[in-house]
Amino acid sequence: MNNKRKQVVLFIRGVIASILVLGIGYAIYSNFIKDKGATASTGTNLAPNFILIDLKGNEVNLEDYRGKGVLLNFWATYCPPCEKEMPYLESAYKDYKDKGIEILAVDVGEPRILVDQFVSKKGLSFPVLLDWKGDTADLYKVQTLPITFLINEKGEIVDKITGEMTEEAVRQHLDSIVPK
Known part of the structure; x- marks a missing residue:
């Protein structure tokens, strides 16, 4: 035994x-x-297009931003690193929006009321988009939050940053996508 x-x-x-x-x-x-990047799904560096609703109820189409540099940030209100980088994104948005840069923050899977309260509390002025079902996050193969994609004026993904960024890092990344 x-x-x-x-x-x-x-x-x-x-x-x-x-x-x-x-x-x-x-x-x-x-x-x-x-390979987890969005480019794997398209076979090119071209950022996959999407149409999402912003907090005002307007449709936002990524293709409408061709000719601009786009910082595309996926985040959620429950994510402490996401919350920490929001003031950095806001500060940079104010300084870069007149240089041909757009910041689009895509909240993944949360109700509008919760996101709206967060945005109001933080005083965010850049577009915040709602990805209720997570379809856009899936399109970009988002597995962790925050994650940021840098898109140049041609609509190509030039970099992907996983995790929280410092204010200095946000500005350096935006400098790299200012349209020429």
């Missing part, structure tokens, strides 16, 4: 070790090897 118990314990340990190895392998694959 004692020998059989040892075999069962060893078997269970083997199963657990196998599950851990598979989990770690998948995490490495999905985060470092697999």
Whole structure:
């Protein structure tokens, strides 16, 4: 009986070790090897187009911003790093909007009333768009928040920033997409 118990314990340990190895392998694959960028879905650097509703009820079409540099930020009110970078985006928006730059902040999966309260509390003036179903986030293969895509005046994605940005980083990234 004692020998059989040892075999069962060893078997269970083997199963657990196998599950851990598979989990770690998948995490490495999905985060470092697999191409997660929006360009993978289009086969080009062209940013996938979308039409979303802003907080005023207006339709916003990404293609309407051709000729401008666009900082496309995916975020949510419950995300502390997202909340932290909002004042940086607001400050930069005021300084860059007359240089041919647009900031579009896409809230993923939250109700309008919650987002509207957040935007009012933070005093945000750049367009905030609502992606209730997460379709646009899926189109851009968003897996973590915040994530920011830099789109040049030709509509091409030139960079993707995962995670929170400092105010200095926001400005440096915007400098890289000011239309020529």
